[in-house]
Amino acid sequence: DQQVKQNSPSLSVQEGRISILNCDYTNSMFDYFLWYKKYPAEGPTFLISISSIKDKNEDGRFTVFLNKSAKHLSLHIVPSQPGDSAVYFCAAPRDFGNEKLTFGTGTRLTIIP
């Protein structure tokens, strides 16, 4: 079963505007979440994480919000830049207490100049 879901396969945003990527999860025991960014022909790159004891974590232009009651997290990119065009994956540990990650299916973000 897909414990981490990204329901939007693609998203297009104008340069300079806000990009919002969404992720839903089913397991309320997940205690942290991560976002990865992937360019074509490269491996994923770790972007930002959030612990379940927080509802927000910010790193420069990137902010992740966590809504535990809705089992939903989102990644905000402000302002969006052409170099942000990539596939974004959210991930969470499969089981509490270990580090095996389960990934969503990804959202392809395209920033329009």
Add this chain to the structure above:
Amino acid sequence: NAGVTQTPKFQVLKTGQSMTLQCAQDMNHEYMSWYRQDPGMGLRLIHYSVGAGITDQGEVPNGYNVSRSTTEDFPLRLLSAAPSQTSVYFCASSYNVRGYGYTFGSGTRLTVV
């Protein structure tokens, strides 16, 4: 600082052939994992290791073997290649720190004909 190195970058195999995908990291990370990426399915965990001599299965382990004789190396063996194993394979490593993001290699694109 090379990070995570995967070899080869590309490989074509015939059905039934065996091969080993190599993965090495120079960051003294305890955790190492193998993932495969298929269109529309995100990244799926094949095998996982928490340290030298310790391995565990992930979501899709059938047809693959791993071993971890050193901290640095985590090879993935395909025992008898099948067309269903055509995929892009990523190796990743991480410290034993909760929520610490994995560092991924650049991937091996495998085609089984």
